Amino acid sequence: MQYISRLDRPLLRDQALDAIRRAIVAGDLLPGEAIKDVDLAERMGLSRTPVREALTRLAEEGLVESKPHSYTRVTPLDPAAVRDAHQVVQAMHALALRLAVPRLSAEDLAEMRAANGRFKRAMRAGEVAAALDADDEFHAVAVRCCGNFAIAATIQRYTPLVRRLEHQRFSAACGHDSVRMHAQIVDACTAGEAELAARLVEQNWATLEGEIDEA
CATH class of the missing domain: 1.10.10.10 (Winged helix-like DNA-binding domain superfamily/Winged helix DNA-binding domain)
Known part of the structure; x- marks a missing residue:
């Protein structure tokens, strides 16, 4: 049996x-x-x-x-629905990082750096699916460490609505900017600057606004 x-x-x-x-x-x-x-x-x-x-x-x-x-x-792309979902996801990732920074260990920071390295290699190779996976892994560290289940549940609920636009961004040259942004986020986390890290992650997610406007 x-x-x-x-x-x-x-x-x-x-x-x-x-x-x-x-x-x-x-x-x-x-x-x-x-x-x-x-x-x-x-x-x-x-x-x-x-x-x-x-x-x-x-x-x-x-x-x-x-x-x-x-x-x-x-489902056809609905810019209004995508914009609403994007605003929620952006805010939740910023809140997650704000709460997570005091909890992040050296191992967590190393995991974020490693994920950004995989993201950089995937972008250089034009492997969009791998870049999306690495980007998820980067942001997932803060979501896991923040200690708030509602943040994780909200992100999981609304991220699929913005995923198609993420794919479009990472398919374009401008998507490479996220490598630098990720590095700045890790630097802020390492320095224990929670508010700065939260603002930086908001700016990182704000890069999708152009894709929403085009949609």
């Missing part, structure tokens, strides 16, 4: 969720594009159940929308 297979289903759902989310963020699935769970399941070699569960989660994140007996599609 120790090898029961019920645990495989959530794993397949999470894998499908990650794959479909990345396809939406990267533009492989375009805003407004119709989605059929049977087609996605066939392409990923899965049954329809984990794909349906993944689409339900993506609908909760705001990346997919559906009308019963009518359609399921990638």
